[in-house]
Amino acid sequence: MTTTRAPVREPAWPLSRSAIGLWVTEGVIASLFLGVVAAVFAIFVPPDAPAPFPLLRWLVPALVLVYAVVAIGIRPWVRFRVHRWEVTGEAVYTLTGWLTRTWTLVPISRIQTVDVTRGVLQQLFGLSTVAVMTASSQGTVQVWHLEADVAQQVADDLAHRAEQVRDQAT
Amino acid sequence: MTRPPTTGRRTSPRIVLVHTATFRQARQFVPAIIPVVAAMGLGGGTVTVVALVAGVTLLSLATAALSWWRFSYAAGPTSVVVTRGLLTRSVRTVPNDRIRGVEVEAGPLHRLFGLVRVRVDAAAGSADKDEELLIDGVSRDEGDRLRTAVLTHRSSPVAAVDGEPEAEEQFARFDNRWLLYAPLVGSYLAVPFAAVGALFRLAQELPERFRPDLDGVHVSGLQAVSVVLVAALVVLVAGSVVGAAVVNWGFRLTRRGGSLVAARGLVTRRHTELEIDRIRGWTLSEGLGMRWVRAARAGALVTGLGDAARRGQLLPLGPREEARSLGVRLVPDPGPLLPHPPAARRRRIVRALAAGAVVTAAGAVVTPLLGWWWVLALGVALLVLGVPIGLGRYAALGHAARGSSFAVRSGWLVREEAVLQRRAVVGWQVRQSPFQRRAGLATVTACVGAGRGGYVAVDMDAAEVAPFTAAASDRWATDLAPR
Numbered sequence A: 001m002t003t004t005r006a007p008v009r010e011p012a013w014p015l016s017r018s019a020i021g022l023w024v025t026e027g028v029i030a031s032l033f034l035g036v037v038a039a040v041f042a043i044f045v046p047p048d049a050p051a052p053f054p055l056l057r058w059l060v061p062a063l064v065l066v067y068a069v070v071a072i073g074i075r076p077w078v079r080f081r082v083h084r085w086e087v088t089g090e091a092v093y094t095l096t097g098w099l100t101r102t103w104t105l106v107p108i109s110r111i112q113t114v115d116v117t118r119g120v121l122q123q124l125f126g127l128s129t130v131a132v133m134t135a136s137s138q139g140t141v142q143v144w145h146l147e148a149d150v151a152q153q154v155a156d157d158l159a160h161r162a163e164q165v166r167d168q169a170t
Numbered sequence B: 001m002t003r004p005p006t007t008g009r010r011t012s013p014r015i016v017l018v019h020t021a022t023f024r025q026a027r028q029f030v031p032a033i034i035p036v037v038a039a040m041g042l043g044g045g046t047v048t049v050v051a052l053v054a055g056v057t058l059l060s061l062a063t064a065a066l067s068w069w070r071f072s073y074a075a076g077p078t079s080v081v082v083t084r085g086l087l088t089r090s091v092r093t094v095p096n097d098r099i100r101g102v103e104v105e106a107g108p109l110h111r112l113f114g115l116v117r118v119r120v121d122a123a124a125g126s127a128d129k130d131e132e133l134l135i136d137g138v139s140r141d142e143g144d145r146l147r148t149a150v151l152t153h154r155s156s157p158v159a160a161v162d163g164e165p166e167a168e169e170q171f172a173r174f175d176n177r178w179l180l181y182a183p184l185v186g187s188y189l190a191v192p193f194a195a196v197g198a199l200f201r202l203a204q205e206l207p208e209r210f211r212p213d214l215d216g217v218h219v220s221g222l223q224a225v226s227v228v229l230v231a232a233l234v235v236l237v238a239g240s241v242v243g244a245a246v247v248n249w250g251f252r253l254t255r256r257g258g259s260l261v262a263a264r265g266l267v268t269r270r271h272t273e274l275e276i277d278r279i280r281g282w283t284l285s286e287g288l289g290m291r292w293v294r295a296a297r298a299g300a301l302v303t304g305l306g307d308a309a310r311r312g313q314l315l316p317l318g319p320r321e322e323a324r325s326l327g328v329r330l331v332p333d334p335g336p337l338l339p340h341p342p343a344a345r346r347r348r349i350v351r352a353l354a355a356g357a358v359v360t361a362a363g364a365v366v367t368p369l370l371g372w373w374w375v376l377a378l379g380v381a382l383l384v385l386g387v388p389i390g391l392g393r394y395a396a397l398g399h400a401a402r403g404s405s406f407a408v409r410s411g412w413l414v415r416e417e418a419v420l421q422r423r424a425v426v427g428w429q430v431r432q433s434p435f436q437r438r439a440g441l442a443t444v445t446a447c448v449g450a451g452r453g454g455y456v457a458v459d460m461d462a463a464e465v466a467p468f469t470a471a472a473s474d475r476w477a478t479d480l481a482p483r
Helices: A018-044 A052-082 A120-124 A148-165 B014-022 B026-040 B046-069 B108-112 B140-153 B176-184 B186-205 B221-248 B288-292 B320-330 B342-370 B373-396 B434-439 B462-472 B475-480
Strands: A084-087 A091-096 A101-107 A113-117 A127-133 A141-147 B072-075 B079-084 B090-095 B099-106 B115-122 B132-139 B168-173 B252-256 B259-264 B269-275 B279-287 B295-302 B313-319 B398-402 B405-410 B414-421 B425-432 B441-448 B454-461
Touching: A018 A052, A018 A120, A018 A127, A018 A141, A084 A148, A091 A141, A091 B475, A101 A141, A101 B475, A113 A148, A120 A127, A127 A148, A141 A148, B014 B046, B014 B108, B014 B115, B014 B132, B026 B046, B072 B140, B079 B132, B099 B108, B099 B140, B108 B115, B115 B140, B132 B140, B140 B269, B168 B313, B168 B320, B176 B186, B176 B221, B176 B288, B176 B295, B176 B313, B186 B221, B221 B313, B259 B313, B269 B295, B279 B288, B279 B320, B288 B295, B295 B320, B313 B320, B342 B373, B342 B434, B342 B441, B342 B454, B373 B405, B398 B462, B405 B454, B405 B462, B425 B434, B425 B462, B425 B475, B434 B441, B441 B462, B454 B462, B462 B475
Parallel strands: none
Antiparallel strands: A084 A091, A091 A101, A101 B425, A113 A127, A127 A141, B072 B079, B079 B090, B099 B115, B099 B269, B115 B132, B168 B252, B252 B259, B259 B269, B279 B295, B279 B414, B295 B313, B398 B405, B405 B414, B425 B441, B441 B454
C-alpha cells in the first residue's frame, strides 16, 4: 500500500527549535524515573522467585531502555518535524502528534478566551504555550512551545481580533 | 428584613405543609437526632414512638415555616433576585440575559396543593447545582407568570418582538402505544431490575417472622425453570413499560413564541422550556433493540444548556419517522448519508476482532499447558461475534453536508445520528493514526458548543475531509484545503 498524502494541508510555521531541547529534557526525566522504578524492581525481587519473574528481570530493564531511546533519541525530532502552526486571516491552525497526527482549526470569530501558560521546564527554555478556548469542550487549540515573546504577541493579537470579528461565539 | 419588602414576593404558605410532610428542611437534623435517640434508647414502647413522631413532625413544621418566612423572590425587569437564609442571609441575583431556561415541575404533593416548583437555569456549561435558582412552592398561575416574566424580560430578540399573545403550535404528542417500545430500550429495561433489587433489600430488612417461608419450596425440573423464566420476562416487560409510562406520560412538545415547551410525567409533571434560537441541531439515537422495531428518540442540541440529555429531549421514544420529521422541523436534514470507504469496513472488523484474537491466542497457549479449553472456546466465540459487530459498526458510519446543515452518524450499541447547523461549528479536529494513514482514512470531529461538545465522523476517506469541512461550516474552514 502506498503512503497517501495528508487529508488536509500543513500549517505553515514550525515551532521554535528550543522545543527539541525541551522534549529531550522531558524524555530524560521520564526515563530516569522509570529507570529508578526498574532498579527498585530488580533489587527487591529475589533472584530465586518463581515462574514469570526471571523473565521480567530482563524484560523490565529492556523495556525501559527502549523507552529511553525512543523518548530521548527519536521522539523529539519526529515531533519537531510534525508539529506546525499558523494563524491565518480567519483561523488558528495547528498540527500536533508524532505517530497519530491531529490537525485542529478554530476560527478567530469563535474564540472565547486566549491563555498563555509557561511551565517550569518551558521557562528554562524560554518557551510558552498559547491555548485558545471555544464554547466547545473539545474545540481547544494549544500551540505548544512558542518563544515567549512570540506567544505573548500571538495571544494579544488573537484576543484583539476575536473581539473585533466575534459573532455569536457559540 | 433589611431589604425593602415591597420588591419581594412570598411563596405560597401551603408549601409549608408540603415541606413538613417531606421533611425537606428537617432532613439536615437527622445526623443530630440519631445520637440523641440512641442515648435515650427506644425502650419506652408506644408512648416514646408516638412522642418521637410528634416531635419530629413539629420540628419539621417549624423549620419549614421558618424557611418559608425567610424566603422571598422578585422577578425584576433586569434580573431575578432570591433572598433566603435563617441566620446567614443570602441574596442571589441572576441577570436576565444569563438565564438559559426555566423549568416548572410539580411533584405529587405539590399537585395535591396546587403548587409548582420553578427552576431557573443560569450560566453556561457546567451542570453545577449551585448555578440554578429554585423557587419552590408557588401556585400554578404564579409559576406560569414567573416563567413568562423571566423569559420575556430577557433581551433575546425572539421573545420580545411584539406584545401579541404568543402563538402556540403543537410539535409532537406522545402516543401511548409507543410505550410498547420500552422493553427494547436499555434504560427502561433497567427500571424493573432496580425495583426487584430494592424489593430484595426490603425483604432482607423485614423482621424474621414476616418473611415468607421459602425454605420449604424446592424448585426442580424443566417446567419450573421455564415458569420462572416466563415470570421474569413478564416482570421485565411490564416493569419497563410502567417505568416508561411514569416518566413520559402525556408528553407534549409545543412551540410557544420563541421557545419549545416540553411537558411530561405521570406522577411528577415537568415543563421544560428550550429557546429555539439556541438550538444548533438534533440527534436521533437508536439502540440495538430499537432498530429492530424502527423506534428512536430525538434530542435537541442547545448551546449553554446544563443537563442537556434530559432537558433537551424532543421525543423520548417513538417511531423513527416521527422522531426524524420532528428534528427536520428544527434543523433541515442534509439528505442521505454517504457511506465511508471499504477501508473503513476493514478497519471496523479488524478492531472488533482484536479482543477475540487476543483471547484466542491466550487460549491456544493455555489449552495444552493447563487444559483450560474454555479460554479457547471463549476466544473463538468472540472472534465469530466480532464479524457482525464490525459490520454493524461500519453500517452505522456516514456523513453528509448540504445546504445549511450537515450530519454524522456512528455507534453500534446505540447508533446516533447528529444533524447540526453549519454555524454551530466552532472548530474542526482531524485525526489520523499511522494505520489510518496507510488506509487513506481520517477521523473528523466537529467541535460544537452544544450537546457532547464534539460530533465525530469516524474513518472518512482522507480525500473527502477538506470538501466535507468546507461544506459543513463557514468560509474559514477552506483554510484546511490542500493548496
